Amino acid sequence: MFEHRKMLKKIVFILLLVSSYLEFNAQCVPGSPPLPTVVVDSVSVLPNGDIIICWQVSNVPDILEYDIIMFDPITLADLTIATIPAGGATCYTIPSGSANNFFDTEVREYGVRVKDNCGNASLNGDNYHNTMLLEYSINICAASINFTWNAYDDFTSGTNVLYELFVSQDAAPFISAGTTNSTNITYTGVVQGSNYQFYIRTIENNGAGPITSSTNIVDISANFFLKDPSFLYLYTATVEAPTQIDVQFYVDTFADARVYNIQRKQKITDAFVTVGSVPAFKGMNPFIVFNDYDVDAEETSYYYQIEMVNLCNQTKIISNIGKTIFLEAYNDKLELTNTLTWSAYEGWLGNVTAYEIYRSIGGIWETTPLATVSALVGENIYIDDVSTTLEGDGEFCYKIVGVEGGAAHPGALPPARSSSNEVCVEHVPLIYIPNAFDPLSTFNPVFKPVLTFADPLSYEMIIFDRWGQKVFETNDINEGWNGAFNNKGEFQAVGSYVYSIKFKSAPGKDFAYRGLVTLIR
Numbered sequence: 001m002f003e004h005r006k007m008l009k010k011i012v013f014i015l016l017l018v019s020s021y022l023e024f025n026a027q028c029v030p031g032s033p034p035l036p037t038v039v040v041d042s043v044s045v046l047p048n049g050d051i052i053i054c055w056q057v058s059n060v061p062d063i064l065e066y067d068i069i070m071f072d073p074i075t076l077a078d079l080t081i082a083t084i085p086a087g088g089a090t091c092y093t094i095p096s097g098s099a100n101n102f103f104d105t106e107v108r109e110y111g112v113r114v115k116d117n118c119g120n121a122s123l124n125g126d127n128y129h130n131t132m133l134l135e136y137s138i139n140i141c142a143a144s145i146n147f148t149w150n151a152y153d154d155f156t157s158g159t160n161v162l163y164e165l166f167v168s169q170d171a172a173p174f175i176s177a178g179t180t181n182s183t184n185i186t187y188t189g190v191v192q193g194s195n196y197q198f199y200i201r202t203i204e205n206n207g208a209g210p211i212t213s214s215t216n217i218v219d220i221s222a223n224f225f226l227k228d229p230s231f232l233y234l235y236t237a238t239v240e241a242p243t244q245i246d247v248q249f250y251v252d253t254f255a256d257a258r259v260y261n262i263q264r265k266q267k268i269t270d271a272f273v274t275v276g277s278v279p280a281f282k283g284m285n286p287f288i289v290f291n292d293y294d295v296d297a298e299e300t301s302y303y304y305q306i307e308m309v310n311l312c313n314q315t316k317i318i319s320n321i322g323k324t325i326f327l328e329a330y331n332d333k334l335e336l337t338n339t340l341t342w343s344a345y346e347g348w349l350g351n352v353t354a355y356e357i358y359r360s361i362g363g364i365w366e367t368t369p370l371a372t373v374s375a376l377v378g379e380n381i382y383i384d385d386v387s388t389t390l391e392g393d394g395e396f397c398y399k400i401v402g403v404e405g406g407a408a409h410p411g412a413l414p415p416a417r418s419s420s421n422e423v424c425v426e427h428v429p430l431i432y433i434p435n436a437f438d439p440l441s442t443f444n445p446v447f448k449p450v451l452t453f454a455d456p457l458s459y460e461m462i463i464f465d466r467w468g469q470k471v472f473e474t475n476d477i478n479e480g481w482n483g484a485f486n487n488k489g490e491f492q493a494v495g496s497y498v499y500s501i502k503f504k505s506a507p508g509k510d511f512a513y514r515g516l517v518t519l520i521r
Contacts, residue, residue: 035060035122038112039156043129044213045103047199049096051131055112057090062117068092069124070100071109078124080113104216107133107150129154134200134215138224141312144188145220147198151183152213155204162207168197179207192225226310229255229317233409234347235287236416237304237322239297245324247290249306250410251280255316261307262290266300274307286411297421301326301343322347325355325420327400331427336387338425342380342400345418350407351375353415357382358399362392375402386427393505394453397424429454429505436518439483439491447517448480449501456503463517464498471497483519494519 039056046052053068063086070079081100082092094101094110102108109128115121134149153159165185167177174197178185187198200215229252237247247262257280263272278288295302306319323346330339345352352375359370373382386396400420407415430452437447448461456477463472463481471492472481484491501513 035114035116035120037122037126038066038114040112040127040129040154041211042155042213043110043131045131045199045216046093046214047217049101049103049216051094051096051101051103051110052091053094053110053112053129054091055127058114058122060114060116060122063087064115064117066090067113067115067121068094069111069113069128071111071125071128073108078111103131104133107131129213132200132202132213132215134198134218136198136218136220138220140224140226141314142188143190143192143225144186145190145196145198146184146186147200148184149200149215152202155211157204157211160204160206162203164201164203164207166199166201170194174199181206190222190225192222194222196220196222226256226312227254228310229257229308231410232260232306232308232317232319233349233413234304234306234319234322235409235413236348236404236418237302237324238418239324239421240291240419242298242421243293243295245292245295245297245302245304247292247304247306247322248416249288249290249319250413251284251286251288251306251308252410253280253284253286255308256311257308257316258311258313259309260288261309262292263305263307264292265303268303270303272303272305287413297324297326298423303346320347320349322418325400325402325418327398327420327423329396329398329423329425331396331425333427336385336427338384338386338396338398340382340384340398340400340423342420344375344380345402348404348407348416349409350405350415352402353405354403355380356401356403357384358401359384360397361389362395363397365397369401370398392453393456394427394429395424396427397422399423427453429456429503429511431501431511431513433499433501433513433515434517435515436520437483438520440521446480446482447499447519448478449513451477451503454503454505456505457508459503460501462500464500465492466495466497477503492519494521 038058041054041056043053065086066084067080068082070081072079084092096103107130109130111125111128113122113124132149132152134147136145136147138145152161162179162181164179165177166174168174177187197217197219199217202213203209204211231252233250235248235250237245240246251260259280260278261274262276264275265272275292275294276290278290301324304322307315308317310316325342325345327342354372354374356369357371359366371382399422402418404415432450434447437444439445459475459477461474462470465471471485472487496516496518499515499517504510
């Protein structure tokens, strides 16, 4: 009896299930018009690279499932990539690295399709939302980053959206870095050596929200800057000739330089003007010598500096200033002295420790300094007494060499030296002519003049007797008259004789002397 009653209950339960099924299917109308489109709120890229699509619950009765659809731009097909049961979540995540996630390489469109228990579905493609792909380019010259992305125009509220750039510097929390209604924005003020992360957030209703969508995050290390120079040193500026000054400088060859401009001025109040350039190139010698031929070093001193211009045509560093030495000299014909004054060299790291004075006599430079004097602030002075200097032609030339003190230079360069212009002064030849001589004497046996400051280009001495007869003639400044006719014939009588002495000095000036000399015995 018990088993019979149990079997009867099973039959009743089955009949109820069949009745329920028949009643349910009586409501299905297979092949009916498409179901209403599911409202998709947004498609967004999460910080970890996942793509998330969120939608609103469909009001379609008897919902069976939601299908996640991706449009394939190659095959132009709608691909179902996931199925979500009705009544569950209204967001679906496509993991980073999965076959259907292209968050950092290309833009893809995703949508949601609803299905009911009868197999009816909404149309594909009516509610596609695209991902946004954030890309960038770097402007090394402006130290800025320009970001671009594709428009997000799928919000149900319309295309009136606001884009906001977010930045994280060196792992700090993200902060807003600006907004725009276009699909590009520039981030400025990049700090060299910092690490950055950026993304764009799109906000509907021109920023009022509430729905947003975000791009992929891009990581940028700010190691793209041009390398600035760590030094630029003007080693020395030195006079090589009246119309040539050599400027020597030492550069940082690791810097991203385009050109080094040599700049010059005459007065401290003048502005520097570029007078020449040296192009920078890989593997160049860091020690550079520039020859400036557009100068008059005998008239003035010059200031120099070096300007380094980088690959972005930006001046990144200016060297120290170097000022040449300008020398002037004045002669005192009565005191037989030459006074030298010169301006100080300026610009060395080690300052000036001393000045060496070099002199030439008759065009021949002495190999060692005439004197070495300590450096003074401003104008320096030295007086050269030439009263005891008998050799030469009366022309004295000088130059000053400044010597730098000890200092640590870039490239371990030794102390520098700088030469001034050369300056010459002349002393008029001095002549002493005896008024008598005794050919038989051991002290004054010949007649000849004594010349000081004279190295004549031409010389002539003629002796005449009282009747105007020529008794001696020579062109040798070292030969005198011994009292005989032409120094070889008969000795002339005691008495007065007329001399005529003519010579041309080394600078080309003519001198002539005429007088009487007495021959005695």
